[in-house]
Every structure is written in structure tokens, then in C-alpha cells.
Amino acid sequence: MTIQTKLPTAAAVRSSGFADPIAIRLTILDMLYRAKASHLGSSMSVVEMLVAMYGSTQVEKIRDRAPDRSRVIVSKGHCAAATYATMAHFGIIPMSLVDTYHTDHSLLAGHVSHAVHGVEHSTGALGHGINVAVGCAVGLRSRNVNDALALALVGDGEIQEGSVWEALMLASHLRLNNFIALVDNNRISSITDTDKVLDQRPLAQRFAGFGLGVREVDGHDVTAILSAIRGLTAGDRPGVVICSTIKGKGVPFAENQPIWHYRSLNDQLYAEAKAAVAAAARRA
């Protein structure tokens, strides 16, 4: 069965005015600073991936909870700040809601929550969301919905969970070409380099060995990620996009530093981070 998604071009995504990764990064910094929250590192590494994922969907269907919408599932739920910022920049949730991140009585916890309109599944424990995404792909096929995707964002540390491979085996067995996993390959897991903890290189061969179509791209290039998704959906099997990313991308003192999984921004570091991201915007 051919997947008939109407994937937008990268130019169309950019011209939509909702999906500027720099603007999303600035929003994330505001959220994390105000809330004194953690997970800056992976929130920064996944921005372009999230833009490409939501950019691959008909966002208005997600906003309207249409039954035949594509399902975007953030399996690495600690990227909540990035997820909510991206959703707000796509117009799925209001920016005023994002402002409440990590505060008393807010809907927005530090891990992705389905209490928030447009979020498909609450995550936080790793190795859960990808299985749910495979279930969504099965369900879309069973409902005969051929123009929607099930997209799962997983971490390169998260794929140490055995349940991830259970999901991939089934997706491959069923030839679910409406399912795509995007791996945030920032090469750092919780406390140190992923390769030092549990070396899964070469990743592409591992996924290919499980029967999936594989693309390797620069994870900070929205166009490249979109192109990879487009290429995979044209095939007859599920896909994995291995996105090479930098943990803490755009914030020089946090880039590739495992401690920024946990640390929060003080006044000085917040100002430094904002200035660095804004300077990157000017260079672009």
C-alpha cells in the first residue's frame, strides 16, 4: 500500500511563519529559565526534528483532533519544553499556555502530557511512546487511513530499552510504511556518552538488520529530515531517520555537556544563551 501523504516542501514549512527553529529555541530558553527547569540539552537537540515531524503532518487536523490525523508521538518525553514550544509555534497550542510551563496548576509538566491539547500520549519513562506509535500505525491501516503517518521521536539513549526493538520488529514484520521513527542521535545519554554506556554503533546497520528503511541526516537541517521522511514513505517498509544532532545545540556552554541534562539556567547563563541563539539567527 502506498502512503499518500501530502508532505510540504521545506520552503513551504519555512514560509508558514510558524516553524522557525531559532524562534523555537528562544521560546525554550524562556520556558526553562522561568521554570528553573532541566533538560536543556535534549530540548535543544530535537528542535529541527520536531519542526520536520509537525511539518510532515496536516497540522490543522492535529489541532482539530481529526480521527484521520497523523500521530506525532514524542517517546523521549523529557523533551517537553521543545515539544510545547514547537506546538505553539505551529499554532496547535497558545503561547500563553507555554508561558505556564512547569508552574503550579499548569497543564505543562516537565515530561510530555496528554493533558495538553494536541499531545497524543504522555511519556516520560523511555521505551513506551514508540510502541504506542506502532499501535497507531496499525490502527490507521486498520481504519483504512492512507494519508496519515505515525511518527515517533526517540533518543539514542532510549533505544537501549528492549521494548523499542519489540516495536521495530513488529513494524517491520507488518511492513508498516506509515510508521517512521526519528532518532535524536546526540550521542549523549543520561550521564555520559552513549557509546561509552552501551555502544550500539553502527546504528544504521542495526536498524537495517531489523528490516527498516534507514536514512542518516544532519538533524539540524529541516530540509534534509523532511526529504528523508518523504523518501521513506515512498517505500514499502517502516523507516528510521537517524538524525545527527548536538545536545544543547545553539547554547555554546551547554553543547555536548551531559550535565545540561540536569542543570537549570541562572540569570547570567540565560542572558548568554539568549545572546548566542540570537547571534546565530543573525548569522543565518
Next chain:
Amino acid sequence: MRGQIIDAIFERMASNPDVFFLTADMGINLVEKFAETYPTRFLNVGIAEQNLVGVSAGLANLGFRPFAYTISNFAVHRCFEQIRNDIGIHDYPIVLLGTSTGYDNAPLGPTHHIIDDWGALKAIPEIDIYCPSSVSYAGFLVDHLLSTGRPAYVRIPKGAYQTPASTDHFVMLPGRGQDTLLVSYGTCAQDCLAAQARDPALAVLVVNRLRPLDEEKLAEALRPYHRIIVVEDHFPSAGLYGSLCELLVRHSVGTRMHSLAPHDYTLDVGTSNGYFHRKYGLDGDGILAAVAAH
């Protein structure tokens, strides 16, 4: 009871296009008809129980009503976090069907003794818990589950018991007196009925729905008895004994409570349920001995 439940699901699939049946490669000579008749609403996920639950949650996201089937210990213990996060937190109407209870798999050893399953799920408030004690209740249960639309776990005993022939969530079978009440569910209910047949003074309460308990009615049903003996193939503090002790305290019922139940894991090899029921005093002889002793 398993046959009644499976048949009822199969029948409902004809009229309800949302019913979806999943298995983790269990149910030989039982589930094949689902694959043949409803290939787009049947899925064997393989021996991958965590995925069984996760995929069921994805299907529930699409509006399906998943029934996920495997042996009880694999369904519960292997997947506790999936049940907590992907079913409980989301309040998805997923029914976990666990085949086998207590010592149904007696000679297969302690990994397959199911004496701590539903107690584990008592820790997750969203999950309703059932243990059909008769074919009547088993036949009724699927429609009930579809009507409640709640997350549920059903522990299914291997037997096909005709009594008590009732579709009520609990059934009182009065004795000649109000001294001793035996309370039980599933396979052990049959042991209690056997004891009652030998000593008609004993009353028996059979519980089919383990949570929620109908608190007010149960408190009033239990209040007249001088002592209550809960007989179960499950660890008692996490089982019905624990639930009823809490209930009676909440309702200021001062009846003496006793438990007949397994209290540990065992490496003993027994060829049938009966071996372990005798070992832990859950059979008719054991129950009557407990009645005489207390």
C-alpha cells in the same frame, strides 16, 4: 470460562467495528478464527508483552476497544510500567485478558504460579479487576466491559464452573447459620462450595468483580457473620483478604477475619491445582479444618 469470554468477543466483533483482539502468541486452537474472520482487527504481536500493551494503547488512541490476551503472569508482571503509564494514566478502555490463575499451571513451576497478579494491579487505581467464578459470569462479562469503557484486567481461571449460575458481581449462598462465612473467587470458590456441601451451616460469598467492590452492599452482607474466612489462590495482604479488611474497618464492621491463602513462592512440583490447594489448606478439608480450629 476462557471459551465463553473468547466466544463473546468474537461475536461482538461482528457488530462492533471497534473491537480489536490482540495476542502475544498465545491461544492455540482458540484465536485462529479471529485472524481468519477479522484480519484487520486481529494482531499477534509475538512474544513481546510490553509491545502488546503499547500497541493496544496506540489502537485505543485510534478509538479501538482492544482486548489483549496472554498468560496472566506475562500480562501483568512483565508489563507493569506499560499498564501504569500507557493504560492507567491514559484511562484507555483496554482489557487485559490473563489466562490462568492461582495454580492452574501447577507443574510448570513458580514462574507460572499466578498468586500475585491482581494484587499488583491494585496499586493502579484506574484498573478494574475481575475474576469470573462461573461460565454464567464469564459469558456476561464482555458486554459489561464494553459498556463500562474502563481499563480492566480479567484473570481467567482454567475451569468451566457451572455454579454459582449468576451474572452478579458478587453472589451470597447462605448457610443454615450466621456463624461462619467463606469468601472466595475463581477456582477457590469451588473449594468453598465443596466445604459448604459437607457442612451446610457454612455460608459462601463468591466475588466475581474484585475491584471496584460494592462497598455498602458488601459491608451489610458481611456484617451479620461472627467470623469470615477469605479463601484465595493469591497472596492475602495484596488480595481479597486485604481488600475486605480495609472495607470492614471503613464500615465499622467488627467481624473476625481469617485468611486461607498461599504465603510464599514454592519450588514444590505438583501435578494439579489440587496439590497446592491441599498444601496451603485451600481445599475442602483445609477449609473445614480452619473452621474447626478458629
